[in-house]
Amino acid sequence: MITLYGYFRSSAAYRVRIALNLKGLAYEQAPVNLVKGEQRSEDNLARNPQGLVPVLVTDDSTQLTQSLAICEYLDEHHPEPPLLPADAEGRARVRSLAQLIACEIHPLNNLKVLKYLVRELKVDDDAKLAWYRHWIAEGFSALEARLANEPGTGTFCHGDTPTLADICLVPQVFNAERFECDLSAYPTLQRITKRCRELEAFARAAPGEQPDAG
Amino acid sequence: MITLYGYFRSSAAYRVRIALNLKGLAYEQAPVNLVKGEQRSEDNLARNPQGLVPVLVTDDSTQLTQSLAICEYLDEHHPEPPLLPADAEGRARVRSLAQLIACEIHPLNNLKVLKYLVRELKVDDDAKLAWYRHWIAEGFSALEARLANEPGTGTFCHGDTPTLADICLVPQVFNAERFECDLSAYPTLQRITKRCRELEAFARAAPGEQPDAG
Known part of the structure; x- marks a missing residue:
């Protein structure tokens, strides 16, 4: 199962949610409350030393950070429908x-x-x-x-x-x-x-x- | 001829210069003096409504903006040596x-x-x-x-x-x-x-x- 560490109001996490939905991929959400400072927790820093969301954990346990890099990764692994033009x-x-x-x-x-x-x-x-x-x-x-x-x-x-x-x-x-x-x-x-x-x-x-x- | 509209101290232009050099591509530079405000000139805004550098004009007159997008474009058009891994x-x-x-x-x-x-x-x-x-x-x-x-x-x-x-x-x-x-x-x-x-x-x-x- 794909897991998205995110926060409902994080617009970087929002981008990844849209990409996952466009690709029709099932994923579970693991909320990290940015207002409560949970991004600075040991667990979250282990996932991402920047202490940011989103982090996407793929079904083979690859941990990905930075929303645009995650979207391009999803686009390469699941080409349809494409998120980038053909040319x-x-x-x-x-x-x-x-x-x-x-x-x-x-x-x-x-x-x-x-x-x-x-x-x-x-x-x-x-x-x-x-x-x-x-x-x-x-x-x-x-x-x-x-x-x-x-x-x-x-x-x-x-x-x-x-x-x-x-x-x-x-x-x-x-x-x-x-x-x-x-x-x-x-x-x-x-x-x-x-x-x-x-x-x-x-x-x-x-x-x-x-x-x-x- | 490829033309790079840039500024010597712009680190976004600096990125594109490195990419062009790694690819072994010849290019001419068209400096836009950011300290003198030349990025707000009519000519530069026509190239890029953001009034930013770099802008890369390719030999077929395509105008490209945003340094990372330009680097990926160069990598796609001139695959060797690659700027991204194979996987x-x-x-x-x-x-x-x-x-x-x-x-x-x-x-x-x-x-x-x-x-x-x-x-x-x-x-x-x-x-x-x-x-x-x-x-x-x-x-x-x-x-x-x-x-x-x-x-x-x-x-x-x-x-x-x-x-x-x-x-x-x-x-x-x-x-x-x-x-x-x-x-x-x-x-x-x-x-x-x-x-x-x-x-x-x-x-x-x-x-x-x-x-x-x-």
Whole structure:
């Protein structure tokens, strides 16, 4: 059995849940409560010295970390339906859209970063929220410009089937909604997110649907 | 001719330079001066709405963004020497090590983030340096634990040939050295970095060797 160590609100775990669902793979969830600090437990550090989720343990006990690496692994082991296009240019575009989110937006709005702002830099609630919204706006503006103008965009971020880019987009939009970011300037992101959410694989991966949802 | 829009001190551009050199590909450099704000120019925004470097323009005029996506594209188009292992588990490990750096360390210490700390949060020089060193220490501690303990580590991050993980490691160590971070707790990172720097592909990609080096 595949085991996913995750947390319902972790958007990196959310990405992996979507990928597992799209592939139609059964998995059990082992929640690691990030708010209670369970990621710093000895058990979790043994699984991942970074003390992060997700960690995916495959049925042959391989331990995998980093959500995008896990998704690519799943795609290589279970090729159907593909999470990346068949052509190298398409794959580069999808990976680049995914990384725009995973390397440019998400890392700045992580729980550990927000905690550092408050604890070390004594940032107040307003400034913390402004920080959060700043990186969402900067990243989403660029993403909207790409998705609205590049010919590769279809019903989904790339063509008419969901890819790794959509797997990153939907959890990031969920986070932005949770922090009440104004998303009116990003109609293409909203259109694609709405379409993704109609799919059972995305709907079933949503934070509120998880066993550890508070 | 391949054209790399980059900046000598951008570690994302540095990664792509190493990959191009490892593949033995000729390319011309088109410097975009990040300190002078040239990334916000109309020309550069047309290449990349994020206003970031690197952008790689291939000989058939395909424009590629996001350094890891560019490296994987180069690896797919020019398979020798490979930047990823032949097995899916190995590829997942290398991608996860690369992403530990590219998604967890580098994004927090980017120039645009340091500027936000100073301009918006009125952080002083000492606190800015502490921020920088905090994310290096957190990320490098986890990376050292992985590289020192995981059986996949060899002369390089994975086995005995350089991979995408080393391509991310060396520029990140360069940055850490520039900010005078104490690296004594990371002997494995230091050993691998030293070995990489002995290779011409890495040495020739170093910031000080670039045409736009100040």
